[in-house]
Amino acid sequence: MTTTAHTPTPLSTTSPPTASSALDLLRPSSSSDLTLDEEIQIFEKYASIEKNGQKYMSRDDFVAAIAHAEDNKIIMEQSVVLFSVADTKRKGLLSLEDFVAFANLLSKPDAGYEIAFRFFDPNGTGKITLDQFRKIITTRCSQDSLPFDFNCDWLKLYVGSEGSRSRELTYEEFSQLLKDFQAERLRQGFKHYDSKGIGHITADDFEKIIISIDKYKLSDFLINNLPTIRNLSVDNHISYALAVAFYNVIRQIDMVDRVVSTAIAQSPDRKITKQDFLNASKSTKCSMFTPLEADIIFHFAGLGNTSDRLEQKDFSRFLKPEWYQPQQIRRTVTVKRKEGVLGQFLHQLYSFTLGSMAGAVGATAVYPIDLLKTRMQNQRTMVVGELMYRNSFDCFKKVVKNEGFWALYSGLGPQLIVSPEKAIKLTVNDYVRSLTKDKETGEIPLKYEILSGASAGASQVVFTNPLEIVKINLQLQGETAQKDTAIRIVRKLGLLGLFKGSRACLLRDVPFSAIYFPSYAHLKKDFFKEGPNHKLDITELLLAGAIAGMPAAYFATPADVIKTRLQAQLLHPIPGQAPYKGLVDCAKTIYRVEGFTAFFKGGPARVLRSSPQFGVTLMVYELLQRWLPWNVSGASAGKSIESSDLGYLRNRDGLRILSDLGYKFGVPPI
Numbered sequence: 001m002t003t004t005a006h007t008p009t010p011l012s013t014t015s016p017p018t019a020s021s022a023l024d025l026l027r028p029s030s031s032s033d034l035t036l037d038e039e040i041q042i043f044e045k046y047a048s049i050e051k052n053g054q055k056y057m058s059r060d061d062f063v064a065a066i067a068h069a070e071d072n073k074i075i076m077e078q079s080v081v082l083f084s085v086a087d088t089k090r091k092g093l094l095s096l097e098d099f100v101a102f103a104n105l106l107s108k109p110d111a112g113y114e115i116a117f118r119f120f121d122p123n124g125t126g127k128i129t130l131d132q133f134r135k136i137i138t139t140r141c142s143q144d145s146l147p148f149d150f151n152c153d154w155l156k157l158y159v160g161s162e163g164s165r166s167r168e169l170t171y172e173e174f175s176q177l178l179k180d181f182q183a184e185r186l187r188q189g190f191k192h193y194d195s196k197g198i199g200h201i202t203a204d205d206f207e208k209i210i211i212s213i214d215k216y217k218l219s220d221f222l223i224n225n226l227p228t229i230r231n232l233s234v235d236n237h238i239s240y241a242l243a244v245a246f247y248n249v250i251r252q253i254d255m256v257d258r259v260v261s262t263a264i265a266q267s268p269d270r271k272i273t274k275q276d277f278l279n280a281s282k283s284t285k286c287s288m289f290t291p292l293e294a295d296i297i298f299h300f301a302g303l304g305n306t307s308d309r310l311e312q313k314d315f316s317r318f319l320k321p322e323w324y325q326p327q328q329i330r331r332t333v334t335v336k337r338k339e340g341v342l343g344q345f346l347h348q349l350y351s352f353t354l355g356s357m358a359g360a361v362g363a364t365a366v367y368p369i370d371l372l373k374t375r376m377q378n379q380r381t382m383v384v385g386e387l388m389y390r391n392s393f394d395c396f397k398k399v400v401k402n403e404g405f406w407a408l409y410s411g412l413g414p415q416l417i418v419s420p421e422k423a424i425k426l427t428v429n430d431y432v433r434s435l436t437k438d439k440e441t442g443e444i445p446l447k448y449e450i451l452s453g454a455s456a457g458a459s460q461v462v463f464t465n466p467l468e469i470v471k472i473n474l475q476l477q478g479e480t481a482q483k484d485t486a487i488r489i490v491r492k493l494g495l496l497g498l499f500k501g502s503r504a505c506l507l508r509d510v511p512f513s514a515i516y517f518p519s520y521a522h523l524k525k526d527f528f529k530e531g532p533n534h535k536l537d538i539t540e541l542l543l544a545g546a547i548a549g550m551p552a553a554y555f556a557t558p559a560d561v562i563k564t565r566l567q568a569q570l571l572h573p574i575p576g577q578a579p580y581k582g583l584v585d586c587a588k589t590i591y592r593v594e595g596f597t598a599f600f601k602g603g604p605a606r607v608l609r610s611s612p613q614f615g616v617t618l619m620v621y622e623l624l625q626r627w628l629p630w631n632v633s634g635a636s637a638g639k640s641i642e643s644s645d646l647g648y649l650r651n652r653d654g655l656r657i658l659s660d661l662g663y664k665f666g667v668p669p670i
Contacts, residue, residue, distance in 0.1 A: 043096050047094075061094075149188055186244070186247050200239045352427050362617030368408035375389060428456040457511070458509070464505055473568065524540075549611035557600050
């Protein structure tokens with residue numbers, strides 16, 4: 001019986017395809033729900049170069065089109081390797097024909113190996129010689145890669161002995177060589193560091209080997225804890241058996257995940273032991289894991305866990321999620337559909353409603369602190385003996401003692417009635433951020449983040465100022481015999497009176513929000529590492545909101561003191577004290593009579609109030625968005641389809657195979 005060698009299908013065609021036929025190729029065999037017009041835009045969205053009326057993709061355009069938004073730097077850099085595969089004409093640019101041909105390649109079941117073969121066979125001969133293989137390996141691997149002996153017996157088994165070095169490898173043979181190549185690199189690396197042939201190496205040398213051959217697969221957690229593998233050895237050294245067992249675990253990680261999922265599904269408490277894992281391995285007819293391999297799996301999964309019963313999240317710390325995503329990954333297609341007028345209105349109403357609910361919860365949670373802050377800020381005298389309250393704690397004790405516990409909530413009603421002022425702030429910030437977001441990267445420049453926050457602060461003043469006047473005068477009633485309801489206060493002040501001190505309110509709210517919202521966004525992104533694969537939990541959301549509120553609240557305190565004085569004197573003038581004539585007069589008088597530190601009266605109380613209030617408000621707002629997601633049919637900003645429909649996973653397979661040659665394989669040198 002004879003066999004026919006497989007020759008990879010050429011990427012280029014003799015004549016450019018029409019738009020319709022080309023896009024038929026772009027549509028994978030697993031039917032996509034994209035229309036032809038939407039598929040055309042996959043190319044047109046990213047093609048930034050135009051020559052003679054025809055659009056082309058540059059290398060950067062191509063990488064942006066095929067790489068995922070959450071890819072890390074190394075993966076994005078390695079995606080450049082795929083450009084050389086797609087650019088069969090070696091022009092440095094891709095036409096629609098080239099792009100469609102590459103997309104068609106990604107629809108093939110063995111796309112990963114085809115990509116690798118074409119990379120080593122740029123001339124399309126269908127065969128690869130040893131010299132070709134050696135040249136590309138030595139020129140494309142980074143300088144810190146482990147040395148590889150091309151005269152080894154293993155390679156001779158594929159290409160022949162010294163006398164027949166001209167033997168060429170077919171696609172099928174070369175694919176098998178690539179699959180076995182990493183194991184040979186491990187063997188040579190171990191031999192390199194075990195120069196005396198004693199049968200073991202140090203943990204540091206083992207780490208160097210693994211970083212060289214497997215780093216691209218491993219999570220930061222696993223890389224940082226690699227040296228702990230010595231704990232599985234009696235003498236704290238790494239034997240060859242231990243090194244091979246670790247390599248086998250990483251190579252079979254998909255199987256590990258399947259066995260773990262099976263075992264956990266059978267466990268009543270969703271936790272498993274090592275014995276449960278081995279039993280599931282046997283029952284699922286998967287490859288049997290050796291006891292040493294099971295030890296390695298449970299060692300790393302159990303780090304930081306005192307129990308021998310582990311859950312799913314413990315095992316997920318092994319590998320980078322960018323490389324090992326579940327099959328049901330969804331990716332937003334480049335086609336954007338604008339919401340209609342009604343859709344936009346409903347979307348803003350949705351945000352406004354959630355913001356109102358979050359604002360009410362946040363205000364109620366910290367309202368007693370707000371009352372203490374107001375009373376402390378309204379004290380004018382510098383004579384200690386005439387002070388009603390020595391500090392915030394003294395104020396708290398006297399309010400509860402003289403007026404009762406519920407006096408701490410005086411004025412809460414108006415705060416809840418006008419809780420939409422927080423909703424306005426949140427909605428405007430989200431809206432301006434959406435307008436200034438980079439359509440390609442999704443990033444927002446810092447200056448626009450500050451602008452979004454400042455706009456949000458300015459927009460709320462029309463609601464904030466009347467609320468603040470009523471609330472402050474209700475909070476100060478306990479200091480006098482005068483008792484008014486919120487309605488009476490509104491009647492006394494009149495419509496114009498409700499906006500007294502609005503300039504000071506603006507002076508406070510604009511810088512507060514300009515500091516707060518960018519700080520909050522960057523704390524989530526840069527400190528707590530929020531991303532598609534990491535949704536922040538309640539504690540992280542609360543901390544991000546609270547920490548961002550600290551500097552914002554304290555630096556806005558001087559404007560808050562001035563506003564409080566101006567608004568409090570409308571109905572509660574202090575006997576023997578001349579009223580302030582306006583914002584500037586108030587600031588000058590406070591500085592002249594009480595000194596600079598008076599501008600920060602109630603500052604700690606304000607931080608204690610604003611910081612947790614906004615922490616609670618933003619936490620509730622984001623949780624409500626998760627629990628009640630905006631999902632109106634036809635109003636989606638983009639269309640979501642299975643990423644495998646775009647060849648994304650097979651594109652990643654090609655990078656994974658090439659990266660087995662070195663974790664920086666193909667990355668352009670600096």
